[in-house]
Amino acid sequence: MLGRLVVWLRIFDYDTLSALELHLGEDEDSRLIDIACDDGRVLLSRDRVLVDRTIKVGAAALLIAPNDVKGQICELMKHYPISTEPIMERCSVCNSKLRPAYSADLARAGGDVPRRLIDEGRELWACGGCGKIYWMGSHWRNIQKTAREVENCKLGDPEYNGQP
Numbered sequence: 001m002l003g004r005l006v007v008w009l010r011i012f013d014y015d016t017l018s019a020l021e022l023h024l025g026e027d028e029d030s031r032l033i034d035i036a037c038d039d040g041r042v043l044l045s046r047d048r049v050l051v052d053r054t055i056k057v058g059a060a061a062l063l064i065a066p067n068d069v070k071g072q073i074c075e076l077m078k079h080y081p082i083s084t085e086p087i088m089e090r091c092s093v094c095n096s097k098l099r100p101a102y103s104a105d106l107a108r109a110g111g112d113v114p115r116r117l118i119d120e121g122r123e124l125w126a127c128g129g130c131g132k133i134y135w136m137g138s139h140w141r142n143i144q145k146t147a148r149e150v151e152n153c154k155l156g157d158p159e160y161n162g163q164p
Helices: 003-011 028-039 048-056 069-079 103-112 115-119 138-154
Strands: 043-045 061-063 098-100 125-127
Touching (some): 028 043, 028 048, 043 048
Parallel strands (some): 043 061
Antiparallel strands (some): 098 125
């Protein structure tokens, strides 16, 4: 339901789990509620019944209504003081922490890393979980632009309507 929001929260360096990644099987909603309770996590969902059940047992939960990810981030920011500063600390794919990439990481990545980045001595990061290699390429400018746009709703911009 909120897969893009999960990715953005990880870009902002929030430890974020996704129900799809957890493979919870039967009675997924009850397991999600248990995780929220046991780990002190905030359950974010577009499912009103799940959110109501979670709140009823005393765990934190928030209904996320907007369809677009920028609106979802802004909805979250209305309730929680999250930072929207992109940080190269967490894998957007698997949630593991990133670390500097070593030559062995690059060898495992095969041709996924452009040779010119290595030749230029660009800073590269490796995921400790899935092995994905990261660098600040042209996509990083787009990430920073989106972060600036959602920052407007955090600042209480009266003109902001969830569609930067």
